[in-house]
Amino acid sequence: MKLQFTKMHGAGNDFVVIDATRRPFTPTPALLHRLADRRFGVGCDQILVVDPPSTTDVDFNYRIFNADGSEVGQCGNGSRALARYVREHGLSDKAAIRVRTATSVLELQQIDADHYRVNMGVPRLAPAQLPFHPVGNATAHEPRYTLRLDNGEHVEFGAVSMGNPHAVIRVDDLELARVHELGRALQQHPAFPESVNVGFLQVLAPNHVRLRVYERGAGETLACGSGACAAVVVGRLWGMLDASVTVEVRGGRLQIDWAGEQQPVLMTGPAASVFEGEIEWPS
Numbered sequence: 001m002k003l004q005f006t007k008m009h010g011a012g013n014d015f016v017v018i019d020a021t022r023r024p025f026t027p028t029p030a031l032l033h034r035l036a037d038r039r040f041g042v043g044c045d046q047i048l049v050v051d052p053p054s055t056t057d058v059d060f061n062y063r064i065f066n067a068d069g070s071e072v073g074q075c076g077n078g079s080r081a082l083a084r085y086v087r088e089h090g091l092s093d094k095a096a097i098r099v100r101t102a103t104s105v106l107e108l109q110q111i112d113a114d115h116y117r118v119n120m121g122v123p124r125l126a127p128a129q130l131p132f133h134p135v136g137n138a139t140a141h142e143p144r145y146t147l148r149l150d151n152g153e154h155v156e157f158g159a160v161s162m163g164n165p166h167a168v169i170r171v172d173d174l175e176l177a178r179v180h181e182l183g184r185a186l187q188q189h190p191a192f193p194e195s196v197n198v199g200f201l202q203v204l205a206p207n208h209v210r211l212r213v214y215e216r217g218a219g220e221t222l223a224c225g226s227g228a229c230a231a232v233v234v235g236r237l238w239g240m241l242d243a244s245v246t247v248e249v250r251g252g253r254l255q256i257d258w259a260g261e262q263q264p265v266l267m268t269g270p271a272a273s274v275f276e277g278e279i280e281w282p283s
Contacts, residue, residue: 001280001281001282002278002279002280002281003018003031003278003279003280003281004018004019004276004277004278005017005018005035005042005276005277005278005279006085006089006273006274006275006276006277007042007044007273007274007275007276007277008048008081008084008085008271008272008273008274009077009081009251009271009272009274010076010077010078010080010081010223010225010269010270010271010272011077011222011223011225011249011251011252011253011254011269011270012221012222012223012249012250012251012252013045013046013075013077013078013221013222013223013224013225013251014043014044014045014222014274015044015045015046015047015048015075015077015078015081016035016036016042016044016046016047016048017047017048017049017050017081017082017085018047018048018049018050019050019085019089019091020049020050020051020052021050021051021052021060021091025049025051027047027049027065027069029069031281032047032065032067032069033067033068033069034279034281035047035279036066036067036068041279042277042279044067045066045067045215045218045221046064046065046066046067046072046075046078046218047064047065048062048063048064048065048075048078048081048082048085049062049063049064049065050062050082050085050086050091051063053100054100055100057098057105058098058099058100058105059086059092059094059097059098059099060082060086060091060092060097060099060100061099061100061101062078062079062082062099062100062101062106063101063102064078064101064102066215066216066217066218067217067218068217068218069217070216070217071102072102072164072216072217073101073102073103073104073163073164074101074103074104074162074163074164074226075101075164075225075226076118076120076162076224076225076226076227076228076229076267077223077224077225077269077271078225079099079106079108079118079225080108080116080118080225080267080269080270080271081271081272082099082108083097083108083109083110083116083118083271084110084116084271084272084273085273087110088273095109095110096108096109096110101163103163103164104120104121104163105121106118106119106120106121107119111268114270114271114272115268115269115270115271116268116269116270116271117266117267117268118225118266118267118268119264119265119266120162120163120225120226120229120264120265120266120267121162121163121264121265122262122263122264122265123160123161123162123229123230123233123258123265124160124161124162124163125141125160125161125261126139126140126141127139127141127159129161130159130160130161130165130166130192130194130196131165131192131193131194132145132159132165132191132192132196133190133191133192133193134191135147135191143158143234143237143238144156144157144158144238145157145158145159147186147189147191149185149186149189150185151185155169155182155185155186156169157169157186157198157234158233158234158237158238159196159234160230160233160234162226162229162230162233162265163226164197164216164226165192165194165195165196165197166196166197166198166199166226166227166230166231166234167186167192167196167197167198167199168198168199168200168201168230168231168234168235169182169198169199169200169201170201170202170203170235170238171200171201171202172202173202174200174202174210174211174212177200177202177212179198179200179212179214179220180214180219180220182198182200182214183198183214183219183220184214186198187214187216195216195217196216197213197214197215197216197224197226197227197230198213198214199211199212199213199214199224199227199230199231199234200212200213200214201231201234201235203235203240203241204248206240206241206242206245207241207242207244207245207246208245208246208248209231209232209235209241209245209246209247209248210247210248210249211224211227211228211231211247211248211249212249212250213227213228213249215227221251222249222250222251222252223249223250223251223252223254223269224249225254225267225269228247228249228254228256228267229256229258229265229267231247231256232245232247232256232258232265233258233265236258236260243257243258243259243260244256244257245257252269252270253269254267254268254269255267255268255269256268
């Protein structure tokens, strides 16, 4: 069987996109691994699957699989890629669509030929919504949390869910940040029963930050859209950031707007198609 796909990226966060609106697609771990493998497959951070809508209030359903085969509920950069994909492949001619993931309903809007805006919804701040078990099992949100790692080190961070869990650590110099070491340590910590995406935030100005993210199931990526949203939310709650912030990631720039608590986060950024292809797979 030949499986058709499109390779896309959003600010360097790259995807293999598969259309399941016309024919059902049931991925296996082996197939997902083959698609994500950068040496023996296509190569990507995540695999995105466009499905028919499950309810009348959305235009499409949207599944997201990490490179390790795990399914997750959110991918901000992927949602912009999906918005471009459905227009380029004739699945929708709307300037704005609604899509349902495993955890959220997102509103996607085309800004110009290459840029899209995503309404990421209202951030979820309560620990149970991440999920996250803070020290003492407190149930109310706190701007800052501290966890003790296995080596005895204490790490301070902010935590928020954007449809997927994020911990955000402030650093003075992003190039010196222990991204892989602390990212893995927090992902494996029992306080995060479903693991966590770990962001490293350097504040350059109230309206300009730099960010690196160590993602669940993928490791460090060139960009993480939901991570950029989480970083701005945490930075705003810390009183460090404005309502509109440029987030500089290794693959480009994203614009994040958040008016404050109980308001949705808006993310604007690029989406690009790279190539079309097909891969042989046993039926």
